[in-house]
Amino acid sequence: MTMTDTPTVLNRLGRLMVDRPLLPLIGLFILLIGLLAILNPGVLSMFWASNTLKIAIPLAMLAACQTMTMLTGGIDLSVGTAATIAAYLTATLSPLIGVPPAIAIALASAILIGLVNGFGIAICRVHPLIMTLGTALIATGCLLVYQRYVIATGVLIPDFLLWLGTGRTLGLPNSLALFIPFAALIIWAQRRSGFGRLLYAIGANEAAARLSGVRVWQVHFTLYTLSSLIAGITGLLYLGQIKTASLSLALPLDLPSVAAAVIGGTSIFGGRGGYGGTIVGALILTVLTSMLTLMQIPEGGRRILFGLIILAVTALFIRLTERN
């Protein structure tokens, strides 16, 4: 491929998408809302907007785990399981030992999943995808065993989680009270903190990062532990939103969380992207899902579409970055 001085339209679009991924994404988001308004006039309202936000927030938080792990060229497929376990433990332990200890145990279990992931990925150098799938498998088994022993104790969902999950203030969902500081922290950390920069450095060129003195295994270890902790917190929020303790509570969010990060412009190969795009990606997915529900597309069709979106966006990014 020769580099020409006159950039083509595709070339420009490519540069735009790589440099400022937020602009085309927000454009796509507005386009989708417009399409939804045409499909179902009258659906757009303050209530709809608040509801969309409410649904998008847990997804966006799990997608934060994917964004951070993907920045280093990894992925975390155990987030759905970690979130589910945290939620289930909180709901079933609260009537037995009180709310604060229950939440402490729940988050500790989530962190434990992260520690195992971190050990396998950072020290044994297993591929993150295989490692996190494996821990998810083991953790689900543990949850099934645990469930047998607490089957009779009943379920208690702490009030403040209900407030956070389902309440509204001034027409806006209360979960924003958790999400806005969370998102601000992540966006600040990814650009300004040393840890955030290390994620980009490892993702861009792990060998170079290692040669510049980065202890790559420590970063990986911290990253996967942090990812599971975020997943655990998301599980608590999701518990307040769904209001039932189920063994597969957050599992359906696994795939969309990857899709949200990929759509948001984070490269699955690492080194490029950021959380801002992911948030818009989560919003796009939420609107897209409500559109598909409106058009009565079954669950199978939705999965096919999500899979194809991940593939198409990744292939597109590869083409665009090659041109630049």
Added chain:
Amino acid sequence: MPRWYGLRRRYRGAGMKRWIEANTWTIGLAVLLVVLLMTTKLIQPDFGASGLDSLARAALPFALAAIGMAIVVIAGGIDLSIAAMMSVASVTGAVLMDGASDGQSVVIVLAVLLLGLAMGAVNGFLIVVSRVPDIVVTLAMLFVWQGVALLILNAPGGGAASWLRALSAGGIPGVDWLPRALVLLAFVAAVIWVPIHRSKLGLRLYAIGSDPLAAFRSGVPVGQTRIIAYALCGLFAAFGGLSVTMSTGIGEPIPGPYLMASVAAVVLGGVVLGGGRGGILGPILAVLILRTVRMDLTLLSVDPNVAAIIEGTIMVAVVMFGAVLATRGRRA
């Protein structure tokens, strides 16, 4: 190509000692399996033909998945969509066979196998054309095939022809202790893999797994060979899906833990993640070992969920160990 043929001749001309050296790992696995089976006999003194039969039947879908996975891993790839392709094959077979005559069901089985080949070829084609890494493409296709399976059949259902169900149940007439499922597995593996392994295609699979650039420079059509590897994986996934329908009599749209199990079996079976080395006998033995461990836990009346945790832990530990070995190998 001459270089590769030379390599082959060297192995072929080697004596018994050479053969043992080249297959130490596989022989070790076989010994481990025998030890485990003897342990089983100690735990459960009346373990016999029926026990062996249920072991072989439980192992059949896992073993077929492991063969498919082994082929792509040998060719330097990985297929995360294998379990999802198995469900597509399982539900397609079960839906079409529901109420079909014996003659029709033979055609249906062949059609499902072709479908598997086609699904795998689509995976391979997308990897070659999009230039997106295999792990991402097959992750995306995992969701696509899952969706397809759910669209075909929303909940477990459908049926299976009676001859198909009889194919893997019980022993061989005359040799009662030999489970039919095991013979079926050996037959499928031998009929498909042995000719390929001995042909030019077999060498090409190992060549692109070992070093794609070197393979390309020696005139191997890398893209084409890669597509064939994934198509073969799809074919074995279809066999695996049919074997699920075979043993349960229905189609399962939600895939079992075949992905993790097949990766673990491939690693334990001596196929190096990264490609170019290993065979399919090792992974088959590894599957039998993992299944025997599971059976022993059941015989020791361990809670099935706890057994699942132990099995999962063993699989993860195996994969970790394999990764450590692979890293060592790269550094050396």
